[in-house]
Amino acid sequence: MNDTRRRIAAAFTEAGVSGRLHAVDIDSGTEIDAGADHPVVTASVHKLCLLVALHQQAAAGLLDLTEQVECPPADRSAGPTGLAAMLDPVRMSLRDAAYLMTAVSDNAAADLLLARLGLDAVNGATARLGLTRTRAVHPSFRSLFATIRKDAGPAGASALADPRVLARLRALDPARSNRSTPRDMTRLLTAVWRDEACTPEHGVAIRRLLGLQVWPHRMAAGFPFDDVHVAGKTGSLPTVRNEVGVIEYPDGGRYAVAVFTRAANPAATLPAADAVIGTAARIAVDALRARP
Amino acid sequence: MDLIRHLRCFLAVAEERHFGRAAELLGMAQPPLSQRIQRLERELGVRLFERTSRQVTITAAGTMLLEDARLLLARADALTATARRIREGESGLLRAALPPDLAAEAIAAILAAFRQHRPGVELELHELSTTEQLARFTSRELDVGLVRHPCDIAGLELGPVLLRELGVLLPGGAPAAALDEVPLAALTGYGLVLFPRAEAPALHDDVLNTCARGGYTPATVRQGSGTGFVRGLVLSANAVAFAPRDTAPDDAAGPHADIVWRPLAGAPLAWRHSVAWPRGRGDAAVGAFAEAASRALWNTAAMTADAPARPLHLRPAAEYWL
Numbered sequence: 001m002n003d004t005r006r007r008i009a010a011a012f013t014e015a016g017v018s019g020r021l022h023a024v025d026i027d028s029g030t031e032i033d034a035g036a037d038h039p040v041v042t043a044s045v046h047k048l049c050l051l052v053a054l055h056q057q058a059a060a061g062l063l064d065l066t067e068q069v070e071c072p073p074a075d076r077s078a079g080p081t082g083l084a085a086m087l088d089p090v091r092m093s094l095r096d097a098a099y100l101m102t103a104v105s106d107n108a109a110a111d112l113l114l115a116r117l118g119l120d121a122v123n124g125a126t127a128r129l130g131l132t133r134t135r136a137v138h139p140s141f142r143s144l145f146a147t148i149r150k151d152a153g154p155a156g157a158s159a160l161a162d163p164r165v166l167a168r169l170r171a172l173d174p175a176r177s178n179r180s181t182p183r184d185m186t187r188l189l190t191a192v193w194r195d196e197a198c199t200p201e202h203g204v205a206i207r208r209l210l211g212l213q214v215w216p217h218r219m220a221a222g223f224p225f226d227d228v229h230v231a232g233k234t235g236s237l238p239t240v241r242n243e244v245g246v247i248e249y250p251d252g253g254r255y256a257v258a259v260f261t262r263a264a265n266p267a268a269t270l271p272a273a274d275a276v277i278g279t280a281a282r283i284a285v286d287a288l289r290a291r292p
Numbered sequence: 293m294d295l296i297r298h299l300r301c302f303l304a305v306a307e308e309r310h311f312g313r314a315a316e317l318l319g320m321a322q323p324p325l326s327q328r329i330q331r332l333e334r335e336l337g338v339r340l341f342e343r344t345s346r347q348v349t350i351t352a353a354g355t356m357l358l359e360d361a362r363l364l365l366a367r368a369d370a371l372t373a374t375a376r377r378i379r380e381g382e383s384g385l386l387r388a389a390l391p392p393d394l395a396a397e398a399i400a401a402i403l404a405a406f407r408q409h410r411p412g413v414e415l416e417l418h419e420l421s422t423t424e425q426l427a428r429f430t431s432r433e434l435d436v437g438l439v440r441h442p443c444d445i446a447g448l449e450l451g452p453v454l455l456r457e458l459g460v461l462l463p464g465g466a467p468a469a470a471l472d473e474v475p476l477a478a479l480t481g482y483g484l485v486l487f488p489r490a491e492a493p494a495l496h497d498d499v500l501n502t503c504a505r506g507g508y509t510p511a512t513v514r515q516g517s518g519t520g521f522v523r524g525l526v527l528s529a530n531a532v533a534f535a536p537r538d539t540a541p542d543d544a545a546g547p548h549a550d551i552v553w554r555p556l557a558g559a560p561l562a563w564r565h566s567v568a569w570p571r572g573r574g575d576a577a578v579g580a581f582a583e584a585a586s587r588a589l590w591n592t593a594a595m596t597a598d599a600p601a602r603p604l605h606l607r608p609a610a611e612y613w614l
Binding site for chain 1: 451608
């Protein structure tokens with residue numbers, strides 16, 4: 001255990017990040033704790049909470065996942081993927097918006113769902129699952145990015161290379177942004193994989209979407225095995241790189257892993273900082289699998 | 293009325309624009325928060341917020357008072373921090389750190405400037421790397437320090453960022469030594485002497501990345517920190533090294549007369565420093581140190597303000613958009 005924690009810490013240091021990790025064997029409950037209770041900024045990882053809340057509401061009959069929503073281009077949240085990057089009017093079902101939000105972290109799709117559900121539904125869903133340290137405070141992803149724009153000042157995104165600007169971003173302070181802990185996030189994933197978060201039918205739908213996430217550079221990079229299934233949700237903000245996910249082996253072993261990092265270097269492109277999420281997850285999963 | 297406490301409520305509601313979230317931030321229930329805001333509005337005789345059933349917006353009067361409220365609260369925090377220092381028996385002692393590679397002249401200037409502004413405070417100086425400083429902030433063994441970026445700034449407050457532009461140390465006989473300013477690409481063929489990666493992995497990688505971006509991929513990277521050793525490698529191992537101007541050798545007689553220092557064309561590399569202290573623990577003495585260090589470095593170590601921004605292309609995997 002101590003050796004595993006030491007290796008995880010060394011991997012984070014080597015990659016130039018501060019990292020916190022919690023990994024748990026979904027069936028036995030055995031765990032690896034490397035800063036599991038440290039408060040962290042979730043960023044887009046919070047879309048997982050929104051995804052679970054959406055399916056809970058569907059299970060409760062409060063909404064229909066095939067219900068159509070309009071997404072006019074004029075009022076769309078900005079972003080680099082999915083609806084957020086599209087130019088023309090779109091009409092799609094709630095569950096397809098959930099697909100875009102999960103697979104490519106689509107901010108516009110997420111804000112459509114947030115507008116439909118409300119922030120209280122998201123916080124209600126995590127509270128019901130006992131995630132006492134998880135909370136969404138931004139009513140939309142658009143408003144989260146607005147705090148960054150405001151705190152960065154008139155120089156905009158280029159000011160984010162300045163450490164002094166980074167130090168004052170509310171979005172990076174767990175006390176003032178969407179927040180959780182690594183342990184809360186593995187608890188959420190465990191509930192989803194054990195069908196304790198909602199009905200089995202909705203559990204299948206959530207797991208399918210998490211398995212369709214396109215990003216290969218973080219947690220998935222740590223498991224270069226064609227017979228191992230990786231499902232997850234990333235989250236990113238300036239210096240913040242996160243991913244929470246579940247790794248499933250063909251022998252039935254399944255492990256929920258949550259990794260939250262802050263890079264020292266404010267650069268936007270840092271392949272090593274992305275990859276260490278997979279490296280650390282792998283060290284943890286290997287250790288869990290080595291347990292008798 | 294406890295004005296400070298009420299102003300904290302005012303600031304929280306103004307920043308969150310939501311009573312529920314502000315109450316949560318303050319660790320209190322919503323009804324007493326609303327009562328405090330009402331009480332403050334009565335006391336000041338000014339309406340601070342417009343409330344509708346759905347949202348809270350700050351009034352023009354509230355906006356005018358916001359900056360004063362922020363200043364007052366910052367002063368109150370500084371007063372509390374000073375009081376804590378006195379209570380903890382550390383009255384008159386500031387534990388401060390400077391990095392090992394700072395020139396003697398710069399250190400003397402910091403000491404002189406600090407003594408001038410805070411004659412009653414004794415400065416306990418430590419020579420510590422950035423990593424060591426961050427560890428001591430966490431264990432509360434250090435009040436303030438001068439860190440080198442990039443480093444993990446979570447939980448820290450920072451003074452202004454100062455740049456020490458780097459030039460290149462190269463053998464006097466190297467063709468590039470004939471140039472007034474050396475482009476990175478002109479160093480091709482030379483090895484590089486750089487500080488050990490474990491000292492600051494993010495900075496180490498950033499230097500090599502910038503070299504590659506500038507067209508220079510060193511054939512070998514040798515570890516070296518001590519001035520004499522680095523220069524020995526530059527002379528003996530067909531290598532170059534980066535160094536700030538204030539540590540450059542004079543082009544004159546001496547043991548390393550065969551080494552020259554040249555600026556890099558376009559100033560692509562720099563050490564970036566700033567004074568740092570744990571968030572919420574900045575008091576008058578910390579402020580005086582920050583001021584003294586920034587000013588002294590500006591004058592002695594050829595510091596400049598931050599470099600002009602380069603283009604930034606966020607890729608889709610960045611997930612955010614500004």
